[in-house]
Amino acid sequence: MRPTAVLFALSAFALPAAAAATDIQKEYGEVSRKIIAAALEDQEGLARLQYLCDRIGHRLSGSPSLERAIQWSAEEMKKAGLVNVQTPPVKVPHWVRGRESVTLLAPIERSLPMLGLGMSVGTPGEGITAEVVAVSSFDELQALGKDKILGKIVLFDPEWKGYGQTVLYRANGASRAAELGAVGTLVRSMTGNSLATPHTGALNYTVDVPKIPAAAITVEDAAMIHRLTKSGVPVKVRLMMEAKHLPDADSHNVMGEIRGREEPEEVVVLGGHIDSWDLGQGANDDGSGIIATFQAVALLQKLGLKPRRTIRVVFWVNEENGGTGGRAYRALVGDAVKNHVAAIEMDGGAEKPLGFGYGTGGEQRRRGGAAGVPAKQTSPASFQRAVEIGKLLESIGAGKMMPGGGGADIAPLLAAGVPGFGVRTVGEHYFDWHHTNADTFDKIVPREFRENVASLAVLAYVLADMPERIGDIE
Amino acid sequence: MRPTAVLFALSAFALPAAAAATDIQKEYGEVSRKIIAAALEDQEGLARLQYLCDRIGHRLSGSPSLERAIQWSAEEMKKAGLVNVQTPPVKVPHWVRGRESVTLLAPIERSLPMLGLGMSVGTPGEGITAEVVAVSSFDELQALGKDKILGKIVLFDPEWKGYGQTVLYRANGASRAAELGAVGTLVRSMTGNSLATPHTGALNYTVDVPKIPAAAITVEDAAMIHRLTKSGVPVKVRLMMEAKHLPDADSHNVMGEIRGREEPEEVVVLGGHIDSWDLGQGANDDGSGIIATFQAVALLQKLGLKPRRTIRVVFWVNEENGGTGGRAYRALVGDAVKNHVAAIEMDGGAEKPLGFGYGTGGEQRRRGGAAGVPAKQTSPASFQRAVEIGKLLESIGAGKMMPGGGGADIAPLLAAGVPGFGVRTVGEHYFDWHHTNADTFDKIVPREFRENVASLAVLAYVLADMPERIGDIE
Numbered sequence: 001m002r003p004t005a006v007l008f009a010l011s012a013f014a015l016p017a018a019a020a021a022t023d024i025q026k027e028y029g030e031v032s033r034k035i036i037a038a039a040l041e042d043q044e045g046l047a048r049l050q051y052l053c054d055r056i057g058h059r060l061s062g063s064p065s066l067e068r069a070i071q072w073s074a075e076e077m078k079k080a081g082l083v084n085v086q087t088p089p090v091k092v093p094h095w096v097r098g099r100e101s102v103t104l105l106a107p108i109e110r111s112l113p114m115l116g117l118g119m120s121v122g123t124p125g126e127g128i129t130a131e132v133v134a135v136s137s138f139d140e141l142q143a144l145g146k147d148k149i150l151g152k153i154v155l156f157d158p159e160w161k162g163y164g165q166t167v168l169y170r171a172n173g174a175s176r177a178a179e180l181g182a183v184g185t186l187v188r189s190m191t192g193n194s195l196a197t198p199h200t201g202a203l204n205y206t207v208d209v210p211k212i213p214a215a216a217i218t219v220e221d222a223a224m225i226h227r228l229t230k231s232g233v234p235v236k237v238r239l240m241m242e243a244k245h246l247p248d249a250d251s252h253n254v255m256g257e258i259r260g261r262e263e264p265e266e267v268v269v270l271g272g273h274i275d276s277w278d279l280g281q282g283a284n285d286d287g288s289g290i291i292a293t294f295q296a297v298a299l300l301q302k303l304g305l306k307p308r309r310t311i312r313v314v315f316w317v318n319e320e321n322g323g324t325g326g327r328a329y330r331a332l333v334g335d336a337v338k339n340h341v342a343a344i345e346m347d348g349g350a351e352k353p354l355g356f357g358y359g360t361g362g363e364q365r366r367r368g369g370a371a372g373v374p375a376k377q378t379s380p381a382s383f384q385r386a387v388e389i390g391k392l393l394e395s396i397g398a399g400k401m402m403p404g405g406g407g408a409d410i411a412p413l414l415a416a417g418v419p420g421f422g423v424r425t426v427g428e429h430y431f432d433w434h435h436t437n438a439d440t441f442d443k444i445v446p447r448e449f450r451e452n453v454a455s456l457a458v459l460a461y462v463l464a465d466m467p468e469r470i471g472d473i474e
Numbered sequence: 475m476r477p478t479a480v481l482f483a484l485s486a487f488a489l490p491a492a493a494a495a496t497d498i499q500k501e502y503g504e505v506s507r508k509i510i511a512a513a514l515e516d517q518e519g520l521a522r523l524q525y526l527c528d529r530i531g532h533r534l535s536g537s538p539s540l541e542r543a544i545q546w547s548a549e550e551m552k553k554a555g556l557v558n559v560q561t562p563p564v565k566v567p568h569w570v571r572g573r574e575s576v577t578l579l580a581p582i583e584r585s586l587p588m589l590g591l592g593m594s595v596g597t598p599g600e601g602i603t604a605e606v607v608a609v610s611s612f613d614e615l616q617a618l619g620k621d622k623i624l625g626k627i628v629l630f631d632p633e634w635k636g637y638g639q640t641v642l643y644r645a646n647g648a649s650r651a652a653e654l655g656a657v658g659t660l661v662r663s664m665t666g667n668s669l670a671t672p673h674t675g676a677l678n679y680t681v682d683v684p685k686i687p688a689a690a691i692t693v694e695d696a697a698m699i700h701r702l703t704k705s706g707v708p709v710k711v712r713l714m715m716e717a718k719h720l721p722d723a724d725s726h727n728v729m730g731e732i733r734g735r736e737e738p739e740e741v742v743v744l745g746g747h748i749d750s751w752d753l754g755q756g757a758n759d760d761g762s763g764i765i766a767t768f769q770a771v772a773l774l775q776k777l778g779l780k781p782r783r784t785i786r787v788v789f790w791v792n793e794e795n796g797g798t799g800g801r802a803y804r805a806l807v808g809d810a811v812k813n814h815v816a817a818i819e820m821d822g823g824a825e826k827p828l829g830f831g832y833g834t835g836g837e838q839r840r841r842g843g844a845a846g847v848p849a850k851q852t853s854p855a856s857f858q859r860a861v862e863i864g865k866l867l868e869s870i871g872a873g874k875m876m877p878g879g880g881g882a883d884i885a886p887l888l889a890a891g892v893p894g895f896g897v898r899t900v901g902e903h904y905f906d907w908h909h910t911n912a913d914t915f916d917k918i919v920p921r922e923f924r925e926n927v928a929s930l931a932v933l934a935y936v937l938a939d940m941p942e943r944i945g946d947i948e
Contacts (some may be wrong), residue, residue: 054581220909432669
């Protein structure tokens with residue numbers, strides 16, 4: 001006799017709703033083991049990711065390689081037997097880097113490795129030459145005031161407190177410095193581990209503040225400039241960036257499905273973002289996210305599993321410098337957002353997965369971004385159900401459920417009340433590679449990638465198949 | 475009465491040779507503790523290294539910054555109270571990098587981070603465009619033969635087996651490929667840990683083999699090209715390098731001394747190399763070596779310690795691409811090499827020191843170089859004496875004596891029979907930074923740098939002060 005059956009017998013009249021609860025281990029233990037076994041032997045997912053990385057490469061919004069990736073992705077979804085494969089149009093910002101450089105001119109002359117920040121304006125052709133004022137914080141900048149900042153290039157060299165705590169200097173530094181009359185900004189790369197590796201990433205200009213050019217330099221060079229200015233040695237640099245904005249470009253999300261056998265209008269959506277910065281291969285950010293979520297669905301299809309509801313994989317476009325793909329998907333589904341049973345995003349690399357963040361509501365905080373509020377906790381019973389599903393992944397250590405959840409691309413869905421899951425990994429090296437030339441296929445550990453595929457496939461399948469909608473469990 | 479005197483009295487007739495043996499712990503325990511304490515509190519050495527790194531920067535042979543470093547070093551030696559401060563002239567090769575690039579042209583187009591190898595010839599202005607043949611070993615290259623190599627660019631992408639085992643592909647790859655008709659070579663950077671970080675370093679052209687240009691690409695990109703060629707996808711690149719050799723330049727070694735109180739003609743020499751590659755700051759290769767050896771001597775001077783023999787610090791020039799400084803010093807001392815009691819080299823970075831390699835004779839093997847034979851082991855009694863001296867460093871864990879010893883700059887001395895010591899550290903990260911833009915002052919851990927100063931000062935002092943010459947102990 002199953003303990004839940006006992007419970008049912010005892011409480012049938014008192015608690016009729018709880019009585020119907022699905023016994024997740026009983027119902028889905030066997031199929032989960034089958035899915036996990038298939039994922040851990042899968043070759044196809046890695047082959048797809050390798051093709052994306054080596055044959056298509058990086059994929060900035062507006063670039064021909066992004067469009068090649070989109071076409072290839074749709075073809076692969078069809079080859080995998082998914083249905084309703086579509087590439088709905090999305091207008092995306094079209095920022096191009098052009099040539100760029102930072103040259104230290106005083107106290108000695110040296111070319112500094114650098115990357116302009118995404119969405120930055122450029123400089124005049126001859127560059128901007130100015131003395132550098134280095135600060136550790138916005139407070140320090142503010143304390144210096146207009147007198148000390150006017151006409152200068154500000155270097156933000158904050159202590160590294162992890163990405164989420166530090167990235168505001170990359171995101172907002174340019175406008176904060178421009179408010180005080182700075183003519184350009186530099187920022188230490190957003191990483192705790194550098195081998196002279198510059199990291200790019202988007203900035204956000206504040207409305208009505210002059211737009212000044214901004215670039216990342218290496219942790220090493222930021223430290224050097226900071227040491228010099230602290231000891232009273234004037235530092236002068238020339239910042240040259242050809243960066244510019246072209247008119248918005250035509251691009252696309254990519255979508256494909258396994259149709260639900262009973263409730264085809266109800267949807268579990270999962271995916272990542274297909275665009276990347278114009279560097280390296282976008283292997284972990286977010287090639288692994290789109291290919292792992294896709295391969296999870298491709299494996300369910302290959303195993304002949306037909307869930308109760310539809311499972312849809314989406315490759316959102318333009319996560320890096322606009323977020324138009326996530327918003328376009330939300331607009332596309334319109335009122336049908338109420339039929340979204342859950343949304344699952346993977347956008348933190350394919351290191352060893354630990355589990356998922358689970359939350360909903362509010363406006364999701366874009367990781368490292370300035371706007372929005374954190375996801376809300378779900379009801380205790382709903383969270384407990386997620387915990388039960390997580391137990392199906394204990395054999396690969398990937399089923400821990402944590403508060404929070406989601407990511408930038410599913411934020412518009414979560415804001416509409418859709419329950420959201422975000423993959424959580426050990427996160428040991430992701431920010432070493434993030435937004436650099438080092439984000440390459442060699443960083444993908446096959447076993448860890450496959451564990452991600454396994455955990456995504458199990459979670460998506462159970463959410464789509466169990467009688468209850470996870471968000472409705474009270 | 476001192477115990478050594480007791481020993482002497484008891485055994486004067488029975489064991490005259492052994493009887494005279496100095497009790498190292500007794501004689502040098504106190505002074506060693508004093509030296510170590512001073513070194514661990516020293517601020518000056520780090521300030522000097524910071525100045526060298528931040529205010530002078532990298533120091534390639536033939537560059538104005540090297541000459542600035544040489545003049546500054548001589549001034550610092552004088553300030554520290556050293557005597558006989560000299561900058562004897564040395565002619566050095568004058569190789570300049572110029573602009574350079576590697577562009578992947580097929581299967582996709584992408585600019586690849588790269589560094590031309592030191593001493594490489596350049597390409598024609600338009601570069602060299604060719605298909606790439608990737609190999610893991612010289613055996614694989616040889617097996618492909620002229621048919622497959624003629625007109626191609628060869629990529630050497632050997633498995634990383636540590637620097638000493640792998641660097642032969644950087645050193646000798648160009649000529650090995652040229653013998654089979656290759657028009658250029660690429661090599662994976664010599665590191666086991668990359669964040670898209672190219673590493674330069676010298677190559678050696680074989681006499682009578684056509685000189686072809688050679689560059690290092692990142693571990694990541696070498697792996698990518700290798701994956702592509704292994705799967706049958708043709709890879710084409712354009713290699714452009716303006717590298718050229720100018721006429722040999724005038725440069726200098728830098729030397730200074732504490733004169734010995736009893737045997738001033740007998741010398742313990744210690745030092746590192748003042749030149750670096752034209753990247754980063756040459757902080758660990760070998761800024762830390764010259765400044766730590768210098769500061770060790772400066773501290774002895776500051777403590778008013780007058781050893782029996784002379785202690786001389788030398789900053790050898792041109793270790794990286796010629797070795798002319800080490801040879802010039804050997805020529806300069808001439809027959810007085812017989813008065814060199816020991817030579818100590820530090821050229822492996824300032825990570826936590828473990829002890830020293832101790833050996834002599836033969837032609838020292840340049841680390842990672844192809845030529846020469848390893849140092850010979852010294853007599854058991856002499857080695858045992860070194861072990862006794864090492865025990866003085868137990869409090870900082872830096873006194874382990876290991877076979878081997880020396881380095882490129884003192885190799886000519888060891889070849890003439892001078893006992894040689896080479897600093898040995900934990901070596902955890904040195905080759906991550908070696909010959910890259912990441913070899914910067916921030917990588918210096920103050921405590922570890924000071925432990926190096928301490929261990930060098932104690933070793934040099936005891937070798938210069940104890941009655942016996944370490945190499946004569948049988």
